[in-house]
Structure formats: C-alpha cells, structure tokens
Amino acid sequence: DAKTTQPPSMDCAEGRAANLPCNHSTISGNEYVYWYRQIHSQGPQYIIHGLKNNETNEMASLIITEDRKSSTLILPHATLRDTAVYYCIVKADSWGKLQFGAGTQVVVTP
Amino acid sequence: NAGVMQNPRHLVRRRGQEARLRCSPMKGHSHVYWYRQLPEEGLKFMVYLQKENIIDESGMPKERFSAEFPKEGPSILRIQQVVRGDSAAYFCASSPGTGAYYGYTFGSGTRLTVV
16 A cells, blocks of 8 residues: 655644645555544544545545645644544555554644 | 444553453444554554454464454454563454445554553
C-alpha cells in the first residue's frame, strides 16, 4: 500500500473549519484514501473514505485532487471534542491491512 | 446494535503469566483485526482472522503470541509468559468484508500492564 505524509500537528480555533492535508504521491489506481481519528486512549474511529470523487458525510468532507496525489480532510466547524490524532491511510480495495502512520495531532482551542 | 466489544478493559499480569484478550465483533461481521499500540507509539497491525482461519499474521511476534477466532464465541488474542515490553493497548476491529466500502469498527481496547 502507498505511504502517506501528514503534518505532525496543527491547531484550530473552535467553530472554524479545520483543513487537514495528506500527501500520497505513490497512490495506485485501486487504492482508496481513508481517514480515521483517535481521541485520547480510545479506539480509532472511522471518518470517511474516497477513491477520486469528493465525499461528504455528517462528520467531514474529503477533497481529493484530480491527480489523486493528495487529499484534504475538512472538519467544517471544529469543536473541542474534535481534538484527536487524525490518520490518513491508503488501502487497496481488496484485502490490505490498514497501516497507521504517525498522523496529525489536531488541537482545537476555545 | 452493540459495537465491537473488548474485555477486559484493563488487565494486570505479572511477568511470566498468560494474558487472554477477548474481542466480540459487531453483529454480522466475520472479519477481525488485532492492533497493538505501545506507549507513545502508533497503532501496529498484528493479525487478521476470519471465522476459524488466520488470514494474515505478518504483524504477530514469532513467539508467545497467538490468535484465534472460533466458529462460536469471541476472537481471542493470547500472550504467553508476558514480559514488561508487552504492556500496551490492544485494539480489535471488525468488518463485514474486505471491500473498500467496509470501514473497520474498532473496540475500546484492552490496556495490558505487566508488572
């Protein structure tokens, strides 16, 4: 599975949009982009995933560039409860284990 | 619709004892994955099981660790003769399949402390 690169940390003001970047320049055609988050000491939580089209659900939006080499997770109105480590992962459609990197530590401040 | 259930939440073992961690997947999920998170480190894949079969155990330490997912009952991660370095959070996840639209659902984890 392709590797991903994320900034180690970022801060966000409560109520503002949080834009989390991820680079995956070696992504191949059958690999999807997944986002998970881990709130302190809890189990990881699935957020969203996509192949090439932009996706939106009740938690977030996922914007994937046309060449698929990078993506951005958008939390539209960050709250204090969104403070967590966010992981960007690429995985093939068929079985391929989820490989968690270091992720981005997001801190939402009042 | 209960989520992935792991027990116990916390487990303390003395060096040399055995640890048994249990994971009940979500209803309808037949795929189970175990991950380990050492203190201040990331999540590392350990093993992937389907009912009665180990599909991928590439992340399992070669000795002392084993996993099973019997036809009936929860998946079990077993650690024999525990050492202090086994102290970690162990997370289980489940999915109904392996296709791209199947996100993993994780449990709350078991925190193992070896004293």
